Amino acid sequence: DGKDGVQGHGKCDYETVFTNAKAGMDNVDKDYVRDMVYEMSKNSKFFVNEQQKNQQSDERNKRLKARVEALTQAELNSACQIADRFIDSEDDGRDLSRTFVHVDMDAFFAGIEILKNPDLANVPFGTGSLAMLSTANYEARKYGVRSAMPGFIAKELCRKPSPRSNLKPAELLFVGNYRHGEYSHVSKQIMKVLEGFDPHIKRAGIDEAYLDVTDYMKKHDMTPTQVADKIRSTVENTTVTFLQHPTPAAGLTCSCGVAPNRRLAKICSDIRKPNGHYILPPSRDAILHFVSTLPIRKVNGIGRVSERMLQHVYGVTQCGQLLEHRAAICASLRPLTWKWLMGVGLGL
DNA sequence: TACATACAC
DNA sequence: TATGGTGTATGTA
Numbered sequence: 001d002g003k004d005g006v007q008g009h010g011k012c013d014y015e016t017v018f019t020n021a022k023a024g025m026d027n028v029d030k031d032y033v034r035d036m037v038y039e040m041s042k043n044s045k046f047f048v049n050e051q052q053k054n055q056q057s058d059e060r061n062k063r064l065k066a067r068v069e070a071l072t073q074a075e076l077n078s079a080c081q082i083a084d085r086f087i088d089s090e091d092d093g094r095d096l097s098r099t100f101v102h103v104d105m106d107a108f109f110a111g112i113e114i115l116k117n118p119d120l121a122n123v124p125f126g127t128g129s130l131a132m133l134s135t136a137n138y139e140a141r142k143y144g145v146r147s148a149m150p151g152f153i154a155k156e157l158c159r160k161p162s163p164r165s166n167l168k169p170a171e172l173l174f175v176g177n178y179r180h181g182e183y184s185h186v187s188k189q190i191m192k193v194l195e196g197f198d199p200h201i202k203r204a205g206i207d208e209a210y211l212d213v214t215d216y217m218k219k220h221d222m223t224p225t226q227v228a229d230k231i232r233s234t235v236e237n238t239t240v241t242f243l244q245h246p247t248p249a250a251g252l253t254c255s256c257g258v259a260p261n262r263r264l265a266k267i268c269s270d271i272r273k274p275n276g277h278y279i280l281p282p283s284r285d286a287i288l289h290f291v292s293t294l295p296i297r298k299v300n301g302i303g304r305v306s307e308r309m310l311q312h313v314y315g316v317t318q319c320g321q322l323l324e325h326r327a328a329i330c331a332s333l334r335p336l337t338w339k340w341l342m343g344v345g346l347g348l
Numbered sequence: 349t350a351c352a353t354a355c356a357c
Numbered sequence: 358t359a360t361g362g363t364g365t366a367t368g369t370a
Contacts, residue, residue: 046360132361134357147357150360205357301366303355336367 023106023255023273024141032162033144040153057305061312068313068332079331087326087342094348095260096282098214099224102257102265103194103231105207106274109183110137111252113175115239124158125173126151134177138274143167186239186252193238197231202262210262228256228277260287264347267298287347292320299344310341319345 041047071079105111109127114120114137124140126133130151143161145154154172161167187206194201198211213227222230232254240251256277257268264280264287271278280290296319297307310316313332314325322329322345330338 041360044360050360128361129359131359134361148361152359207357301355305354334368 022141022146023270024138025144025146027165028142028144029162029164030144032164033157036144036157036160037149037153040156054308057308058312061309064309064332065313068328071328071331075331076327080327083326083330083338083342086330086339087323087346090343090346090348091284094284094346096284098212098260099217099227099282100259100262100265101197101211101213101228101231102259102262102269103209103211103235104255104257104269104273105190105235106253106255107135107137108187108207108252109135109179110175112179112183112186113137115252116179120173120175123173124170125175126154127175128177129174130155140172143170143172145172189238190235190252193234194231196234197227210265224258224279225277228258228279231256232275232277261348263300263344264290266300267294270298288320291345291347292318294319296322296344301340302344319347321345 110120110125113125113127120137122139124137124143124145126136126140126145126149128134128151133145133147133149133151133154135147136145136149136154140154140158142165143154143157145157151172151174158170158172161169183206191201191203191209194209194211197213197216200212202210204210211231216222217224217227235254236251238251253275255269255273255275257265257271257280258277259265259268259280260282268278268280280286296302296310296317299319302310310322314321314328316322316325322341326338326342326345329341333341
């Protein structure tokens with residue numbers, strides 16, 4: 001019924017779980033996916049529990065918002081001064097001298113399965129179970145299937161694709177998780193290769209890593225583009241070598257983000273996914289422009305709860321707005337929290 | 349210390 | 358039929 005547009009209880013709340021865009025899902029009929037997820041979820045215990053949690057966070061947000069609205073002009077002014085001092089000093093200390101790369105494997109588990117059995121590339125499949133998928137291949141993503149989606153819902157999305165799409169009904173294939181040992185093994189090999197670019201590489205989960213390539217670039221006299229291309233081809237070549245499959249045409253691909261710090265590099269690696277790279281130049285202007293309209297949810301560390309809080313309490317949906325609302329944010333959140341958020345707004 | 353919440357993969 | 362398992366960080370009693 002058309003009444004659930006407001007907040008708190010309808011499918012509009014629930015949609016945030018699976019409709020935020022993932023790579024390869026640009027042409028997905030998001031409304032259709034949202035409705036399907038809602039229809040298949042609405043009577044479950046899980047759904048009720050989710051709504052309860054949303055309601056609790058809404059109440060917390062309301063209390064916080066009341067506190068913000070009760071702030072006096074004097075309090076806001078003094079908070080603004082404190083925030084400004086902090087922001088200036090952070091901005092002064094901005095380090096643009098180093099180059100970081102975030103390397104993110106494309107549909108990692110699915111990619112390995114395709115190398116094992118190339119026929120899988122042309123049919124929609126996911127790794128995991130009817131209860132939960134850990135990865136979907138790009139064929140499945142066309143139907144709106146994505147990681148962390150319950151398999152039974154994914155299956156239904158493939159069986160009954162959106163009438164507004166030109167997708168043919170398909171049977172989603174499930175590949176069980178029995179090869180997890182191999183996934184870890186492949187991951188270790190990739191990390192080893194990446195250490196050639198930075199011996200102090202930071203792993204982030206099984207299929208991601210942060211590299212500081214400053215020294216590597218200097219030593220080999222390379223541009224950011226050259227480094228990103230080299231990393232991508234090296235990863236692809238090594239995976240094709242040690243995964244020995246029947247038709248050794250291509251290995252696993254990855255995407256890279258290049259930026260003056262890890263936080264920005266991570267965001268950049270998602271932009272040209274799959275099998276691409278994006279470079280954010282090391283200039284203050286470029287960075288401030290980049291973050292000004294960047295949705296806060298893209299930032300690592302801002303999840304469902306923080307997104308709702310910033311939106312409902314301060315009206316902030318983009319990183320740049322964090323700076324505009326610095327007075328209220330500084331006056332109402334803990335020091336560690338508001339300082340972290342100002343760093344996000346500055347693209348630090 | 350122990351438990352709870354948020355977040356990420 | 359059916360919505361994970363694990364690790365990290367931070368906050369709170």
